[in-house]
Amino acid sequence: MALPAVAVGLYLGLVWAPPDAMMGNVQRIMYVHFPSWIATALSYLTGFLCSVLYLVRRRPALDHLAQAGVEVGVLFNTTGLITGSIWGRPTWGVWWTWDPRLTTTAIMLIIFVGYLLVRAFLEDPDARARVGALVAIVGFVTLPIVYFSVRWWRTLHQPQSSPNTVDPEMVVALRTMMVAFALGAAYLISRRYELARLEAAAEQSEVEPGVGTA
Secondary structure, three states, X not given: OHHHHHHHHHHHHHHHOOOEOOOEHHHHHHHHHHHHHHHHHHHHHHHHHHHHHHHHHOOHHHHHXXXXXXXXXXXXXXXXXXXXXXXXXXXXXXXXXXXXXXHHHHHHXXXXXXXXXXXXXXXXXXXXXXXHHHHHHHHHHHHHHHHHHHHHOOOOOOOOOOHHHOOHHHXXXXXXXXXXXXXXXHHHHHHHHHHHHHHHHHHHHHHOOOOOOO
16 A cells, blocks of 8 residues: 555656745655655654553563564654755755754654664663663654744744645645555554564574474
8 A cells, every 4th residue: 555655646746746936846855755754753653652551561562563663763764854954955055954953853863773772782671672662752752842843943944834835736745645654654663563573582482492392
């Protein structure tokens, strides 16, 4: 479902929708840039909720799903920053500036990359899951800060647009890509969850060599 939706969304955004009145065709990167943040938010939300539930219930499956959500979130977070820099170069004249929106977004990415590093260095599965859950919860706190940064501080980044301020054809293309990226994130999370479950089973079998043998 995700790939056909992306294909349709790219056609609508790159061919069907009109160019922006001010930025021209440069604006078309929006059809990847903004949906990346939708996928980022959904993925990090998955990591946050599953981390909270893990601390309450201590079920390994919740930790696996939290890990999957964070990893996919880091992927789309990076995509959003890269496409934002590409968009910023012709519009702002620089690849990067310490704008509040960009800075808070970079901090969010660093925290969640820290989550992955914590998991990589802690060998005990329970400690890895508990510490990782705490880092994921702290990282998620940055999400609303990123969202409201354009309202709280003076920033080069434009405020969030609404359907009333965007051409209807652009809205259709953008919403199609938002759905496509959300579906793509859900698929990647499901596949990463299965891989995390297999990794945990393999790790357990190493600790207990007799498990699963005849």
